[in-house]
Amino acid sequence: MATMKAKVKFFAALHQMMGTRELDLEVAEGLTVAELHRDLCARFPRLADYGDNLLFSVNAEYVPADHPLRDGDEVAFIPPVSGGADAH
Secondary structure (H helix, E strand, O other): OOEEEEEEEEOOHHHHHHOOOEEEEEEEOOOEHHHHHHHHHHHOHHHHHHOOOOEEEEOOEEEOOOOEOOOOEEEEEEOOOOOOOOOO
16 A cells, blocks of 8 residues: 655644644555544544544645545644634
8 A cells, every 4th residue: 555644733732632733644645634533533542532523724725524635745633712702
């Protein structure tokens, strides 16, 4: 099976939970963002705590979970952001 390189970045609470801001990985060629997420959840079970609430971006553009990855892509996992004050 052919592999490719991907950089995975973790934002907000994810980076604290994972203990790192980014990982450089070798992944299977043709993997989708959802498949990468599933594989990382198997390696880092606490990542699964976010379920389907994560947003994904590839090369700084938001993408759906079925987005296919290419060699050298930079993938970001972005948890939901809460907070902010009501302006009223």
